[in-house]
Amino acid sequence: MPYFDAASSAPLHPVARQALQASLDEGWADPSRLYREGRRAGLLLDAARQTAAEAVGCRPDELVFTPSGTHAVHSGMSGALHGRRRVGLHAVVSSVEHSSVLHAASAHASGAGGTVSEVPVDRYGAVDPDGYAAALRADTALACLQSANHEVGTEQPVSAVAEICRGRGVPLLVDAAQSLGWGPVEGAWSLLTASAHKWGGPAGVGLLAVRKGVRFAAPGPADERESGRAPGFQNIPAIVAAAASLRAVRAEAAAEAARLRALVERIRARVPELVPEVEVVGHPVRRLPHLVTFSCLYVDGEALLHELDRADFSVSSGSSCTSSTLTPSHVLRAMGVLSEGNVRISLPLGTPEAEVDRFLEVLPGVVSGVRERFGAPVASAPATAPSPVPVPVPAAGREDDGGGGERVVDALGRRCPIPVIELAKVFGEVPVGGTVAVLSDDEAARLDIPAWCEMRGQEYVGERPADHGVAYVVRRVS
Amino acid sequence: MPYFDAASSAPLHPVARQALQASLDEGWADPSRLYREGRRAGLLLDAARQTAAEAVGCRPDELVFTPSGTHAVHSGMSGALHGRRRVGLHAVVSSVEHSSVLHAASAHASGAGGTVSEVPVDRYGAVDPDGYAAALRADTALACLQSANHEVGTEQPVSAVAEICRGRGVPLLVDAAQSLGWGPVEGAWSLLTASAHKWGGPAGVGLLAVRKGVRFAAPGPADERESGRAPGFQNIPAIVAAAASLRAVRAEAAAEAARLRALVERIRARVPELVPEVEVVGHPVRRLPHLVTFSCLYVDGEALLHELDRADFSVSSGSSCTSSTLTPSHVLRAMGVLSEGNVRISLPLGTPEAEVDRFLEVLPGVVSGVRERFGAPVASAPATAPSPVPVPVPAAGREDDGGGGERVVDALGRRCPIPVIELAKVFGEVPVGGTVAVLSDDEAARLDIPAWCEMRGQEYVGERPADHGVAYVVRRVS
Numbered sequence: 037m038p039y040f041d042a043a044s045s046a047p048l049h050p051v052a053r054q055a056l057q058a059s060l061d062e063g064w065a066d067p068s069r070l071y072r073e074g075r076r077a078g079l080l081l082d083a084a085r086q087t088a089a090e091a092v093g094c095r096p097d098e099l100v101f102t103p104s105g106t107h108a109v110h111s112g113m114s115g116a117l118h119g120r121r122r123v124g125l126h127a128v129v130s131s132v133e134h135s136s137v138l139h140a141a142s143a144h145a146s147g148a149g150g151t152v153s154e155v156p157v158d159r160y161g162a163v164d165p166d167g168y169a170a171a172l173r174a175d176t177a178l179a180c181l182q183s184a185n186h187e188v189g190t191e192q193p194v195s196a197v198a199e200i201c202r203g204r205g206v207p208l209l210v211d212a213a214q215s216l217g218w219g220p221v222e223g224a225w226s227l228l229t230a231s232a233h234k235w236g237g238p239a240g241v242g243l244l245a246v247r248k249g250v251r252f253a254a255p256g257p258a259d260e261r262e263s264g265r266a267p268g269f270q271n272i273p274a275i276v277a278a279a280a281s282l283r284a285v286r287a288e289a290a291a292e293a294a295r296l297r298a299l300v301e302r303i304r305a306r307v308p309e310l311v312p313e314v315e316v317v318g319h320p321v322r323r324l325p326h327l328v329t330f331s332c333l334y335v336d337g338e339a340l341l342h343e344l345d346r347a348d349f350s351v352s353s354g355s356s357c358t359s360s361t362l363t364p365s366h367v368l369r370a371m372g373v374l375s376e377g378n379v380r381i382s383l384p385l386g387t388p389e390a391e392v393d394r395f396l397e398v399l400p401g402v403v404s405g406v407r408e409r410f411g412a413p414v415a416s417a418p419a420t421a422p423s424p425v426p427v428p429v430p431a432a433g434r435e436d437d438g439g440g441g442e443r444v445v446d447a448l449g450r451r452c453p454i455p456v457i458e459l460a461k462v463f464g465e466v467p468v469g470g471t472v473a474v475l476s477d478d479e480a481a482r483l484d485i486p487a488w489c490e491m492r493g494q495e496y497v498g499e500r501p502a503d504h505g506v507a508y509v510v511r512r513v514s
Numbered sequence: 515m516p517y518f519d520a521a522s523s524a525p526l527h528p529v530a531r532q533a534l535q536a537s538l539d540e541g542w543a544d545p546s547r548l549y550r551e552g553r554r555a556g557l558l559l560d561a562a563r564q565t566a567a568e569a570v571g572c573r574p575d576e577l578v579f580t581p582s583g584t585h586a587v588h589s590g591m592s593g594a595l596h597g598r599r600r601v602g603l604h605a606v607v608s609s610v611e612h613s614s615v616l617h618a619a620s621a622h623a624s625g626a627g628g629t630v631s632e633v634p635v636d637r638y639g640a641v642d643p644d645g646y647a648a649a650l651r652a653d654t655a656l657a658c659l660q661s662a663n664h665e666v667g668t669e670q671p672v673s674a675v676a677e678i679c680r681g682r683g684v685p686l687l688v689d690a691a692q693s694l695g696w697g698p699v700e701g702a703w704s705l706l707t708a709s710a711h712k713w714g715g716p717a718g719v720g721l722l723a724v725r726k727g728v729r730f731a732a733p734g735p736a737d738e739r740e741s742g743r744a745p746g747f748q749n750i751p752a753i754v755a756a757a758a759s760l761r762a763v764r765a766e767a768a769a770e771a772a773r774l775r776a777l778v779e780r781i782r783a784r785v786p787e788l789v790p791e792v793e794v795v796g797h798p799v800r801r802l803p804h805l806v807t808f809s810c811l812y813v814d815g816e817a818l819l820h821e822l823d824r825a826d827f828s829v830s831s832g833s834s835c836t837s838s839t840l841t842p843s844h845v846l847r848a849m850g851v852l853s854e855g856n857v858r859i860s861l862p863l864g865t866p867e868a869e870v871d872r873f874l875e876v877l878p879g880v881v882s883g884v885r886e887r888f889g890a891p892v893a894s895a896p897a898t899a900p901s902p903v904p905v906p907v908p909a910a911g912r913e914d915d916g917g918g919g920e921r922v923v924d925a926l927g928r929r930c931p932i933p934v935i936e937l938a939k940v941f942g943e944v945p946v947g948g949t950v951a952v953l954s955d956d957e958a959a960r961l962d963i964p965a966w967c968e969m970r971g972q973e974y975v976g977e978r979p980a981d982h983g984v985a986y987v988v989r990r991v992s
Binding site: 039045060065066073105106110136143147231256260270344351 | 515517519522523524525526531534535539542543544547548549550551552581582583584585588613614617618620621709711716717718720733734735736737738745746747748749750752816819820822823827828829830836838
């Protein structure tokens with residue numbers, strides 16, 4: 037049962053399990069109490085803090101345990117923003133941060149009257165340090181940058197951005213959720229956050245490190261625990277397990293990174309050979325060792341995940357149809373890459389090579405099966421040929437000639453990947469130099485139609501409002 | 515090694531341990547994912563929610579899991595206050611709520627510009643429902659009342675207060691942290707909070723129930739998990755353990771409550787017989803079954819806890835010297851009872867009778883030993899007699915006659931219990947009708963000198979500012 041979604045949550049590491057069970061008997065009491073059960077719990081907590089601080093590369097008194105990575109981000113951002121509110125209310129984030137960062141930034145804007153600048157990324161999902169240099173202002177209270185992207189694996193230039201921030205006197209918060217198991221974050225960061233269940237620790241434990249000298253003022257209700265930065269009774273057995281497993285994964289990180297990087301490299305190389313019309317996204321070199329993401333044209337992401345699950349592979353997707361809001365992943369959107377048929381593979385520690393090979397065997401059939409069901413115009417299954425199985429999906433959109441030589445495809449009311457499939461189906465009938473306008477009210481079309489043009493070497497002219505939804509206009513250039 | 519501090523944190527219940535271990539393999543994945551590991555985790559979470567909702571007495575979709583009881587209180591109060599902000603910004607709490615409630619109320623006042631009314635308690639620590647009726651206003655957004663007090667065990671008239679609140683259209687949040695293991699909270703409450711480690715569940719799990727129809731708007735960063743009311747990745751194994759152990763303790767609650775109530779009754783009856791100058795506090799009848807609190811005159815709380823710990827008993831205290839802020843417990847202060855030498859006994863499930871008997875054997879010697887070290891004027895060890903062991907504590911305060919027939923005792927710079935001891939030492943030398951002014955800058959004196967008068971049948975005249983600190987004036991009436 038290959039589980040390829042470690043970036044969501046990793047299975048419990050054996051060391052975490054051992055440490056959890058061993059500390060259940062000693063770690064349940066209140067560590068602030070003076071009696072022996074409290075002192076024992078306190079010793080466990082101190083030792084875990086020491087271990088975690090070593091792995092982070094900070095002093096133990098700079099590190100607190102939070103109930104989750106999300107809490108670490110929320111507390112870290114609100115504490116830093118509140119601590120520097122006299123400097124100003126401006127925050128800088130990248131456009132591909134984890135939703136916890138972006139949501140905290142939104143809350144800062146709506147609740148505290150702050151302003152937020154988003155630094156864009158390139159097609160690989162990486163920020164340019166100059167983008168941060170340009171975004172920082174005299175009233176900037178905090179900048180945030182992830183160490184590596186959670187959806188496409190691209191590593192960010194944290195050291196360079198940290199230097200720029202230091203030069204301007206602005207603290208940098210680094211969300212290290214995806215990378216901390218692989219190694220410490222280099223550079224002059226001011227705050228750092230992480231989440232234990234990403235490295236095989238238990239759920240319920242986040243880390244927040246705040247360097248000495250960083251102004252920090254937690255704005256919420258007072259609480260004496262964890263230096264006033266993380267309210268609530270500590271879950272010490274889970275904290276002990278988190279720290280022990282972080283040390284354990286670090287001990288094997290170099291060897292395991294090399295091994296998984298080779299497996300990921302195999303996926304990156306083989307998928308485009310095995311599956312037509314695929315875009316592998318994320319930086320080809322500066323990336324996490326265990327994570328690879330690709331998108332498949334003419335594929336419904338939810339159907340793809342479902343078929344992969346039936347074939348025993350658990351993966352994740354940034355496609356709009358797998359999101360509760362029916363919008364594509366903000367990361368893929370910021371990168372300007374295809375979102376339909378999106379698959380994220382993130383290999384847990386110890387993934388056997390055979391599972392990756394099996395995935396590569398299974399994937400082509402799964403993708404072509406989904407494409408067939410949607411009547412996609414791929415070489416192996418021409419869209420005009422009768423479908424070999426009953427088609428349970430909506431029939432093709434109505435087509436019309438909008439006049440002026442522009443072919444109009446009405447895909448209103450149809451969700452990803454139908455608008456792109458309809459575009460592809462008629463495109464061969466359009467003369468070179470002619471245009472097609474795809475009418476769509478699906479948010480994914482705004483991303484996927486330009487991405488289709490990029491992949492197929494055609495010209496994306498732009499969008500214009502239509503009676504219902506938007507007309508996305510494409511010119512045939514070859 | 516008797517542990518008598520279940521009200522701080524209970525040892526892990528065997529059912530919690532089993533459930534935790536059993537769900538480590540199935541509960542680590544993201545329950546919002548579509549693949550099998552996610553679905554399994556989701557099923558565990560759904561089942562735990564169903565179990566917990568049955569125990570609380572609400573619908574499963576009214577209940578969310580939070581990372582702690584403190585988070586449940588903070589989220590519950592801020593969500594209810596924010597949800598009803600158009601009604602007004604006034605909140606009502608009792609003066610003996612848990613610090614998480616009072617701190618959230620303070621944050622509401624300072625951060626959101628709200629106002630807070632505190633409903634007083636009687637000498638037993640109970641509110642009068644009429645106090646709530648008087649405190650509610652047209653702009654009251656939320657009222658809060660604990661089900662039972664965490665320091666003295668007194669049960670509050672929740673049903674009556676809930677009726678009053680309902681009649682006035684104000685939601686009532688009930689902090690049920692201390693009582694939920696014993697039974698559901700009766701009455702028409704609107705929100706309810708609790709904490710699993712108080713009933714033998716693991717740390718890291720709180721409950722927040724919000725009745726349908728209660729206006730609720732979480733003011734912090736958006737998060738899709740737990741109905742948007744508790745951000746962060748859920749700790750499902752801990753949640754499963756929390757729910758399973760709640761059901762387990764409920765199954766034994768009636769029998770165990772009767773058994774522990776008898777043991778607590780023994781402590782309540784025997785301690786005043788065995789130890790002179792003791793005040794047992796909290797309601798004699800309407801109280802939690804497992805909790806009893808008493809205070810010992812002329813005793814340093816920290817020394818008492820230390821000696822009890824040496825004798826293998828782990829207990830808690832609301833004395834100022836055991837607090838990081840050097841102020842007595844706000845609960846004892848609100849009740850107007852003695853805080854020095856304060857001991858809270860809260861028996862875990864299964865406490866053997868023999869441990870209670872052994873405690874009653876040990877306590878008198880421990881208290882008299884501490885009193886001797888502090889030169890306390892007790893019958894068994896007159897203050898004027900030479901101390902049998904070297905005294906490592908400060909020598910007696912300077913005494914002076916302030917003129918006008920008032921005896922002045924200068925206890926400036928001396929901490930609890932010294933000011934009361936110094937008062938007691940000179941009191942016998944003051945003629946009936948004469949007064950003593952105790953000069954003190956110890957916050958505990960404000961509570962303990964009037965409490966001493968109450969216990970000894972003397973008249974507490976009042977306080978007046980002095981050059982340094984405060985003069986507390988006592989008149990000898992017998």
